[in-house]
Amino acid sequence: xxxxxxxxxxxxxxxxxxxxxxxxxxxxxxxxxxxxxxxxxxxxxxxxxxxxxxxxxxxxxxxxxxxxxxxxxxxxxxxxxxxxxxxxxxxxxxxxxxxxxxxxxxxxxxxxxxxxxxxxxxxxxxx
Amino acid sequence: xxxxxxxxxxxxxxxxxxxxxxxxxxxxxxxxxxxxxxxxxxxxxxxxxxxxxxxxxxxxxxxxxxxxxxxxxxxxxxxxxxxxxxxxxxxxxxxxxxxxxxxxxxxxxxxxxxxxxxxxxxxxxxxxxxxxxxxxxxxxxxxxxxxxxxxxxxxxxxxxxxxxxxxxxxxxxxxxxxxxxxxxxxxxxxxxxxxxxxxxxxxxxxxxxxxxxxxxxxxxxxxxxxxxxxxxxxxxxxxxxxxxxxxxxxxxxxxxxxxxxxxxxxxxxxxxxxxxxxxxxxxxxxxxxxxxxxxxxxxxxxxxxxxxxxxxxxxxxxxxxxxxxxxxxxxxxxxxxxxxxxxxxxxxxxxxxxxxxxxxxxxxxxxxxxxxxxxxxxxxxxxxxxxxxxxxxxxxxxxxxxxxxxxxxxxxxxxxxxxxxxxxxxxxxxxxxxxxxxxxxxxxxxxxxxxxxxxxxxxxxxxxxxxxxxxxxx
Numbered sequence: 001x002x003x004x005x006x007x008x009x010x011x012x013x014x015x016x017x018x019x020x021x022x023x024x025x026x027x028x029x030x031x032x033x034x035x036x037x038x039x040x041x042x043x044x045x046x047x048x049x050x051x052x053x054x055x056x057x058x059x060x061x062x063x064x065x066x067x068x069x070x071x072x073x074x075x076x077x078x079x080x081x082x083x084x085x086x087x088x089x090x091x092x093x094x095x096x097x098x099x100x101x102x103x104x105x106x107x108x109x110x111x112x113x114x115x116x117x118x119x120x121x122x123x124x125x126x127x
Numbered sequence: 128x129x130x131x132x133x134x135x136x137x138x139x140x141x142x143x144x145x146x147x148x149x150x151x152x153x154x155x156x157x158x159x160x161x162x163x164x165x166x167x168x169x170x171x172x173x174x175x176x177x178x179x180x181x182x183x184x185x186x187x188x189x190x191x192x193x194x195x196x197x198x199x200x201x202x203x204x205x206x207x208x209x210x211x212x213x214x215x216x217x218x219x220x221x222x223x224x225x226x227x228x229x230x231x232x233x234x235x236x237x238x239x240x241x242x243x244x245x246x247x248x249x250x251x252x253x254x255x256x257x258x259x260x261x262x263x264x265x266x267x268x269x270x271x272x273x274x275x276x277x278x279x280x281x282x283x284x285x286x287x288x289x290x291x292x293x294x295x296x297x298x299x300x301x302x303x304x305x306x307x308x309x310x311x312x313x314x315x316x317x318x319x320x321x322x323x324x325x326x327x328x329x330x331x332x333x334x335x336x337x338x339x340x341x342x343x344x345x346x347x348x349x350x351x352x353x354x355x356x357x358x359x360x361x362x363x364x365x366x367x368x369x370x371x372x373x374x375x376x377x378x379x380x381x382x383x384x385x386x387x388x389x390x391x392x393x394x395x396x397x398x399x400x401x402x403x404x405x406x407x408x409x410x411x412x413x414x415x416x417x418x419x420x421x422x423x424x425x426x427x428x429x430x431x432x433x434x435x436x437x438x439x440x441x442x443x444x445x446x447x448x449x450x451x452x453x454x455x456x457x458x459x460x461x462x463x464x465x466x467x468x469x470x471x472x473x474x475x476x477x478x479x480x481x482x483x484x485x486x487x488x489x490x491x492x493x494x495x496x497x498x499x500x501x502x503x504x505x506x507x508x509x510x511x512x513x514x515x516x517x518x519x520x521x522x523x524x525x526x527x528x529x530x531x532x533x534x535x536x537x538x539x540x541x542x543x544x545x546x547x548x549x550x551x552x553x554x555x556x557x558x559x560x561x562x563x564x565x566x567x568x569x570x571x572x573x574x575x576x577x578x579x580x581x582x583x584x585x586x587x588x589x590x591x592x593x594x595x596x597x598x599x600x601x
């Protein structure tokens with residue numbers, strides 16, 4: 001949606017980030033499939049492209065692992081919709097994911113700092 | 128809040144729904160959820176100015192391919208595959224009611240079939256009871272003729288329920304059953320012989336009718352399996368697949384049931400309770416009959432979840448049978464011994480052709496018609512060609528015997544079956560070799576096999592209906 005759209009995230013990275021992302025969104029509050037995808041779009045500024053349908057098998061897995069709780073809500077006069085809510089187990093999993101991602105992210109940050117340094121100062125270090 | 132969705136789009140959505148539902152790995156609740164998603168997307172796209180059709184197409188595209196989706200769901204559920212086989216489905220918390228009602232209906236049909244099978248016992252027709260009742264022979268004869276008529280209607284009933292068949296189709300399916308029931312019970316079959324050692328032996332035409340009637344009725348079951356649309360060629364292959372899987376599952380269950388009964392007998396014998404009459408007259412017949420329906424349900428339920436079994440067995444046994452037949456031909460060539468036209472030989476060769484045809488059918492059913500010729504197709508051609516060669520040699524010997532000793536019902540039935548199968552395999556061999564030479568597409572062979580299926584029904588019907596009067600109910 002925004003200017004950052006040119007950044008295409010690889011399939012593997014999308015898959016790896018899917019679970020913590022969905023858990024984090026559900027941690028914000030109960031939600032349903034379509035809204036979760038909208039939120040992912042928002043959070044990544046359109047950079048994370050999902051095949052929409054693939055969210056549902058993932059939600060199933062989270063449900064099976066006990067990370068989320070699903071319930072059908074059928075308000076009168078409107079079609080029924082399945083809502084998901086994070087469980088304490090899911091919150092634990094989320095913070096574990098978060099710790100791991102922070103380690104990865106820090107490592108990458110550090111790596112890129114030197115990358116930027118060599119980029120801006122191209123003269124050889126050997127001197 | 129929801130933008131209105133036109134009737135054309137509604138129709139497309141419900142079509143898409145039923146398309147998804149056909150994948151057994153995507154359950155009804157999943158489809159409901161995906162539909163909610165689809166509708167949200169369509170109305171959202173509608174608000175930014177896309178037309179109904181455009182929104183539908185975009186939304187469908189975004190949801191992704193049905194194949195990937197179903198694979199993803201299957202992978203997610205692969206740890207619970209056994210549940211799909213036994214218990215229908217879904218997570219422990221949210222069992223879909225539909226699947227349970229299906230299991231319930233299956234069990235009802237199975238029980239009804241078992242009850243119907245035992246109803247004649249209420250009228251004193253009970254060959255399963257190990258009694259010395261004087262009338263046991265006619266009881267055996269009754270079940271020989273009527274067993275399939277008592278059981279298969281319930282299988283058809285189950286399939287009719289699953290396929291939502293219209294009353295007209297069901298009435299049409301009932302006609303052959305009623306006609307057959309009248310014929311086999313009105314025909315004045317000659318009484319068979321009873322001997323001390325082998326028990327009751329029915330007359331030839333009666334036994335032939337008893338063997339061919341289930342074959343004919345099974346193809347009637349095929350009509351109900353195809354939802355009444357038996358005229359179309361292509362779906363017939365689905366019924367061929369169903370038949371193969373059904374047979375394999377039934378064999379497995381029969382084997383398990385046999386072990387169970389044997390152990391039951393052993394255990395109760397050890398505590399000196401005689402359960403043999405109970406098992407022989409109730410557990411075995413009712414179990415065997417109920418399994419007919421339950422197995423059909425199993426085959427339907429696990430469809431597309433696990434790789435089909437029949438094609439796997441086919442690819443294992445095609446080379447082995449080909450090897451055996453080539454060895455037999457070499458044996459004949461080396462020793463100069465040809466087929467000895469014994470009494471039983473015709474049956475052996477009929478069975479051989481049935482097996483070869485089965486191998487061809489199931490490799491056809493599993494094959495991608497667009498794929499190029501493979502080594503397996505060559506092996507198959509060797510199999511068919513060598514079976515044909517041996518069979519023609521055998522037929523020559525048998526024809527000599529028939530002209531010498533005359534036409535008996537058994538010989539005529541054996542010969543007729545042989546010719547029916549031979550005609551099929553000759554043309555199959557031709558199509559296969561044309562395919563290997565890349566003159567014809569593989570789909571020709573598939574079409575030939577599916578077109579041929581009604582001929583089996585016709586031949587079986589001829590044996591049931593015309594043979595008894597032709598051979599004076601011998």
